[in-house]
Amino acid sequence: MLPCNTTPMDIPRRRGQRLKRQLDSIIIHFDYDAFYASVIEAETPSLRARPLAVQQKQIVVTCNYEARRRGLYKLQLITEAKKTCPDVVIVLGEDLTRFRNASKELYAFLRSFSWNSRCERLGFDEVWMDVTDIVDYNVRLLNQNDLANTFFCLSKTDPTEGFAFDASGVAGHTYPEVTSTEADAPRDLWDPLRLRLHLGSHLAQHLRQKLVSKKGYTCTVGVSTNKLLCKLVGNVHKPSDQTTLLPPYTSEDGCDNVTSFIDEHEVGKIPGIGFKLAQKLRAHVLQQPADFDSGLVYGGTNEKVLVRDIRTFSDMGPETLERILGGPGTPHGIGAKVWGLLNGCDDTEVGQARDVPTQISIEDSYVRLVALEEVTKELLVLSRSLLRRMHADLLDDDEDLQVSPNDGANIAAISEKRWLAFPKTIRLSTRPRPPQNPDGSRNRSFARISRSAPMPNFVFSLKDGIEVLAERLVKETLVPLFRKLHPEKSGWNLSLVNVAATGMVDAASEKGGVGRDIGKMLKRQGDVLKQWKVYDTGGQDQTKEEVDVSMQVQDVWDEKNLEPSPPPPPIRPSESRIGSEDIPTPSQELSFLPEDRWESEDEDMLDDDSYRCEECGGVMPIFAMGAHARWHAQN
DNA sequence: TGGGGTCCT
DNA sequence: AGGACCC
Numbered sequence: 001m002l003p004c005n006t007t008p009m010d011i012p013r014r015r016g017q018r019l020k021r022q023l024d025s026i027i028i029h030f031d032y033d034a035f036y037a038s039v040i041e042a043e044t045p046s047l048r049a050r051p052l053a054v055q056q057k058q059i060v061v062t063c064n065y066e067a068r069r070r071g072l073y074k075l076q077l078i079t080e081a082k083k084t085c086p087d088v089v090i091v092l093g094e095d096l097t098r099f100r101n102a103s104k105e106l107y108a109f110l111r112s113f114s115w116n117s118r119c120e121r122l123g124f125d126e127v128w129m130d131v132t133d134i135v136d137y138n139v140r141l142l143n144q145n146d147l148a149n150t151f152f153c154l155s156k157t158d159p160t161e162g163f164a165f166d167a168s169g170v171a172g173h174t175y176p177e178v179t180s181t182e183a184d185a186p187r188d189l190w191d192p193l194r195l196r197l198h199l200g201s202h203l204a205q206h207l208r209q210k211l212v213s214k215k216g217y218t219c220t221v222g223v224s225t226n227k228l229l230c231k232l233v234g235n236v237h238k239p240s241d242q243t244t245l246l247p248p249y250t251s252e253d254g255c256d257n258v259t260s261f262i263d264e265h266e267v268g269k270i271p272g273i274g275f276k277l278a279q280k281l282r283a284h285v286l287q288q289p290a291d292f293d294s295g296l297v298y299g300g301t302n303e304k305v306l307v308r309d310i311r312t313f314s315d316m317g318p319e320t321l322e323r324i325l326g327g328p329g330t331p332h333g334i335g336a337k338v339w340g341l342l343n344g345c346d347d348t349e350v351g352q353a354r355d356v357p358t359q360i361s362i363e364d365s366y367v368r369l370v371a372l373e374e375v376t377k378e379l380l381v382l383s384r385s386l387l388r389r390m391h392a393d394l395l396d397d398d399e400d401l402q403v404s405p406n407d408g409a410n411i412a413a414i415s416e417k418r419w420l421a422f423p424k425t426i427r428l429s430t431r432p433r434p435p436q437n438p439d440g441s442r443n444r445s446f447a448r449i450s451r452s453a454p455m456p457n458f459v460f461s462l463k464d465g466i467e468v469l470a471e472r473l474v475k476e477t478l479v480p481l482f483r484k485l486h487p488e489k490s491g492w493n494l495s496l497v498n499v500a501a502t503g504m505v506d507a508a509s510e511k512g513g514v515g516r517d518i519g520k521m522l523k524r525q526g527d528v529l530k531q532w533k534v535y536d537t538g539g540q541d542q543t544k545e546e547v548d549v550s551m552q553v554q555d556v557w558d559e560k561n562l563e564p565s566p567p568p569p570p571i572r573p574s575e576s577r578i579g580s581e582d583i584p585t586p587s588q589e590l591s592f593l594p595e596d597r598w599e600s601e602d603e604d605m606l607d608d609d610s611y612r613c614e615e616c617g618g619v620m621p622i623f624a625m626g627a628h629a630r631w632h633a634q635n
Numbered sequence: 636t637g638g639g640g641t642c643c644t
Numbered sequence: 645a646g647g648a649c650c651c
Contacts, residue, residue: 055637056638057637058636059637060636061636061637061638075637077636093637100639121640122640123650271650272649273649274649275648277649329643329644329647330644330648331642331643360640361640362639364638365638446636449645450645452645641648643646643649
């Protein structure tokens with residue numbers, strides 16, 4: 001065991017009670033090695049032997065381990081990297097498409113092993129999996145008297161699916177390191193936590209091997225009982241390896257492995273304690289403002305303050321931390337949260353796997369962007385990318401097109417696609433270049449400003465090409481947003497422009513379900529209706545008049561606002577297929593399906609009063625259908 | 636110093 | 645709408 005010279009005040013307290021470490025879960029954290037570089041290598045395996053760097057603008061965003069051996073590192077300037085390693089292979093990586101695709105594929109692969117779907121991605125290259133249920137299932141199955149010959153079941157239904165392993169030991173490295181002379185005392189195996197961590201480590205190793213054999217990617221893994229600890233402990237052996245944090249996890253005097261492990265970390269290295277919090281914490285224990293590299297916005301600190309220095313500082317605890325860190329604008333409970341982190345406690349759950357992101361954004365940075373004409377051009381480039389991303393990430397997975405084998409020129413679009421989610425909002429952000437100081441220098445700032453607008457419905461059209469939609473989006477939405485953001489006619493100078501689709505509403509979340517909360521449902525329904533803004537051409541006026549369908553909900557008793565004609569009768573799916581190249585006629589433009597009460601195998605249940613538009617997959621109440629149909633007819 | 640993301644206020 | 649955090 002590690003030397004232990006901490007004070008007795010080690011177990012975190014809150015209002016006199018012990019704050020318990022989470023010991024009931026087994027969690028694995030995956031971190032793909034040098035991810036962008038690995039994606040490039042997977043495409044071009046000959047590069048594996050070369051020093052490889054991925055470039056975005058002027059910097060090396062990541063590089064493979066061969067390059068690191070030669071002195072390159074992340075976020076290094078390209079010029080410097082070339083000086084250090086003249087024969088480095090540099091690949092441009094500003095377009096993230098392939099990295100995003102690889103990330104999605106690996107995530108889906110790991111997800112397929114999960115039983116509880118608690119599988120959370122962070123960035124493109126990290127995944128947590130809560131494997132508690134798998135581990136506990138296997139603990140119940142194993143024979144305590146013959147741990148060396150255990151079979152790990154990966155399926156609840158197929159007992160042959162799995163692998164053999166020795167449950168008496170850990171797979172891979174441990175923290176602290178276990179020497180062979182002090183091999184596990186038999187009684188250790190009676191510690192249920194220890195046994196569960198053993199199983200977790202073997203599962204982690206199996207998944208790592210599968211990731212290599214099936215996907216060709218190596219990763220670094222940590223195994224522990226909460227998100228914080230498994231993420232941190234993985235870093236102990238990098239790359240392409242794994243580390244398990246061994247018990248004991250608790251003690252009266254701080255002589256547990258959690259405390260000794262986390263205590264050695266520089267405070268800013270703790271996930272959740274960013275630059276701002278770390279500086280406040282450093283300033284407190286140093287009794288003076290913490291110094292930092294002013295040349296950088298989020299520069300490295302010049303101080304080394306360890307978790308232990310803070311944790312054992314006089315009067316330290318959640319209340320003191322709340323005083324130091326709290327204040328207007330800060331999340332409440334920050335003191336308790338940070339106190340937890342400093343003690344290795346993290347009760348946040350591994351998030352449920354999601355199939356749509358909550359936001360899609362696309363950005364580019366510029367050396368100089370000043371004229372409105374240039375801005376408009378860039379907005380068009382960004383809009384195309386955003387629309388492509390929306391199609392890639394928000395449409396369900398069927399094939400885009402099927403080329404008719406008889407006639408290559410005749411491309412029949414089989415439009416099985418549905419929107420899985422609708423972003424309600426579009427946001428334009430810029431990063432203005434900071435104005436010059438009197439002395440001629442420039443303050444460095446990465447602050448952005450933004451304006452938002454409702455996402456116009458036409459972007460969801462599956463008939464119109466991305467090019468025409470992008471042009472319309474720029475003209476009708478983004479340029480107006482830009483004028484709102486920068487009312488001055490000129491003088492601005494932008495270093496970055498970002499366009500984002502936000503406020504994602506899951507199409508499935510509008511479906512009904514037994515026992516749903518009615519108030520919540522109505523609120524959500526309102527949200528969705530708000531986004532069903534349609535263009536009403538009822539008047540002679542050529543200018544399109546925006547009509548918010550949600551208004552019609554309130555005005556539903558007003559005869560004038562009711563739809564003049566009833567919706568066409570519902571059409572069965574087989575009759576209602578409309579190719580996306582088809583031009584809908586007024587009589588067939590609509591094909592709304594009512595809830596399918598007679599097909600119980602259909603999981604795609606809607607609310608009793610909700611209808612789905614076959615054209616775009618949108619879900620809406622019956623009174624919204626007429627206006628919706630006219631919108632389609634126009635688009 | 637990039638091009639993304641999440642959640643909170 | 646912005647700010648903090650994460651990669």
